[in-house]
Structure formats: C-alpha cells, structure tokens
Amino acid sequence: MPAEEKLPHYSDDLSKPFRLDTSTTYVDGGSGDRYWRDYLQLQCFPIDRFAPDWPAKPDAFSGGLAAYAVALQELAATVLELVAEGLGLDKSFFLGELIGGGTLMNVNWYPPCPDPSLTMGLVPHCDRPLLTVLSQGDVSGLQAKHRGRWIDVHPVPNAFVINLGHLMEIVTNGLLHSVEHRAVTNSSAARLSVVSIIMPEMDSRIEPLPALVSEEKPPKFRPFLFREFNEAYTAAAANREDVLRLFMIHPSDTIGSQN
Numbered sequence: 218m219p220a221e222e223k224l225p226h227y228s229d230d231l232s233k234p235f236r237l238d239t240s241t242t243y244v245d246g247g248s249g250d251r252y253w254r255d256y257l258q259l260q261c262f263p264i265d266r267f268a269p270d271w272p273a274k275p276d277a278f279s280g281g282l283a284a285y286a287v288a289l290q291e292l293a294a295t296v297l298e299l300v301a302e303g304l305g306l307d308k309s310f311f312l313g314e315l316i317g318g319g320t321l322m323n324v325n326w327y328p329p330c331p332d333p334s335l336t337m338g339l340v341p342h343c344d345r346p347l348l349t350v351l352s353q354g355d356v357s358g359l360q361a362k363h364r365g366r367w368i369d370v371h372p373v374p375n376a377f378v379i380n381l382g383h384l385m386e387i388v389t390n391g392l393l394h395s396v397e398h399r400a401v402t403n404s405s406a407a408r409l410s411v412v413s414i415i416m417p418e419m420d421s422r423i424e425p426l427p428a429l430v431s432e433e434k435p436p437k438f439r440p441f442l443f444r445e446f447n448e449a450y451t452a453a454a455a456n457r458e459d460v461l462r463l464f465m466i467h468p469s470d471t472i473g474s475q476n
C-alpha cells in the first residue's frame with residue numbers, strides 16, 4: 218500500500234482496534250532502545266465485533282483474515298485441550314474465560330538491517346496469555362531462551378510455533394514455564410511473522426488452578442484480575458522475571474528456570 222494510505226493508521230494508542238507502528242510500545246526501563254520492526258496490530262476475533270474496524274484495502278484482506286482467525290481459534294483450543302489432558306485435567310479446563318477475551322494479532326515486518334549487531338527486531342519478552350500462535354514464514358530470526366542461552370528457532374515449513382505465555386506459568390503454578398523469546402535481525406532478507414495472541418477476558422480472575430495446588434505445592438502466585446496484569450506487563454517492559462515477581466506470593470523466591 219502507498220505510504221500516504223498507511224500514514225493515518227500509525228499510532229501508539231494500544232486501545233485502537235487497528236494500528237500500524239514501529240519498534241515496540243514496551244517502556245523498556247526508560248532505555249529508549251528502538252527495535253528494527255514495523256508492525257500492524259489488530260483485533261481479529263471475534264470477527265463480528267472487529268471486522269468493521271479492519272482496513273478495507275487490499276480487497277482480499279478481510280476475507281482471508283476472517284478465515285484465518287476462525288481456524289486459529291480452533292487450533293488454539295485444540296492445543297489447550299491437549300495440554301489440559303497432559304496435565305491430567307479435564308480437557309475443557311483452559312477453555313472459557315481464559316481464552317474468551319478475543320484474539321489480538323501482530324503482523325511483524327523486519328526489513329533487512331544494515332548492521333544486525335546494533336539492534337534487535339524485538340526485545341526479549343514472554344507473551345501475556347496462556348499461549349500465542351506464531352507463523353514465521355521461511356526466514357530465521359526467532360530465538361528462545363533455553364537454560365540461560367539463546368537458541369535459534371528455525372522455521373519449519375507449514376508449521377506454527379506455539380509459545381506458552383505468563384498466564385500458563387501462573388495458572389499451572391509454575392509447572393509449565395512461559396518461554397522468553399526475541400527476534401534478531403539479519404542484513405540480507407526481510408522477515409515476516411504473524412503472532413496471534415489469544416487473550417483472556419479482562420475481568421477474569423487469574424490464580425493457580427486449585428487442581429494443581431496442594432500442601433506440598435502451595436500457590437506461588439496470588440489471585441488477580443487479568444486487567445491488573447495487563448497494565449503491569451506493559452510497564453515492566455515484558456521482562457519475564459519483573460512481571461512474574463509482581464504476582465508472586467513470595468517475590469524473593471527463585472523463579473523456575475526455563476526448559
């Protein structure tokens with residue numbers, strides 16, 4: 218699309234249902250760091266509620282997005298049913314309000330960067346919800362932290378990456394860990410990634426699931442409303458430990474290492 222058609226949509230206002238932006242809106246400790254990323258952010262589910270706000274151009278955009286958003290929701294529900302079964306819980310355990318807050322989509326565009334040693338595409342962070350679904354095209358750039366080291370998560374053709382987010386760590390009382398990840402740049406190829414963030418309802422009460430708490434495994438996190446978490450997440454620049462500590466019952470405890 219020509220720049221003049223895109224320009225009116227540029228905004229840092231997180232409440233907008235559709236916006237274009239660069240870098241990131243995380244506060245990032247006041248460092249002022251900027252990231253090598255343009256992105257389009259939109260609310261994509263439920264479709265009836267958000268489609269009127271989607272851009273009218275290009276022509277095929279709305280139809281394609283609607284089909285993708287529905288399929289995505291089904292995929293996320295299936296993965297969550299499998300996770301619940303794997304934990305010995307009823308398979309509908311994570312469905313309902315924990316994924317009922319709509320789906321937010323980031324379409325990230327990382328142009329080739331003349332000197333990738335100077336900046337990253339996206340700051341290290343954990344995603345907010347139970348899980349996010351990421352399509353990363355065919356150019357590498359995603360890295361995940363594994364035992365204290367950053368490892369490349371190379372694209373697998375026709376496969377999605379599922380990232381577990383903070384809420385999964387909290388509701389499972391630390392049994393499953395949120396994965397810290399970042400995007401690095403490269404000097405030769407542009408990279409496109411599409412991240413679907415399956416949000417809980419803002420007023421849903423989040424706490425370790427009673428089924429996963431016992432005398433031997435007391436709750437590590439206090440109850441809170443997702444709305445409170447959402448504000449704290451942006452203010453803490455999405456830093457994994459800073460965010461989790463705000464909701465821990467004993468903030469001085471060690472936070473489980475990521476595996």
Ligand SMILES: O=C(O)CCC(=O)C(=O)O
Nearest residue numbers: 323325353359400410412
């Ligand atoms: O571009 C990527 O691979 C990661 C994007 C991401 O983590 C996000 O938008 O939350």
Ligand SMILES: [Fe+2]
Nearest residue numbers: 342343344398
């Ligand atoms: Fe992410």
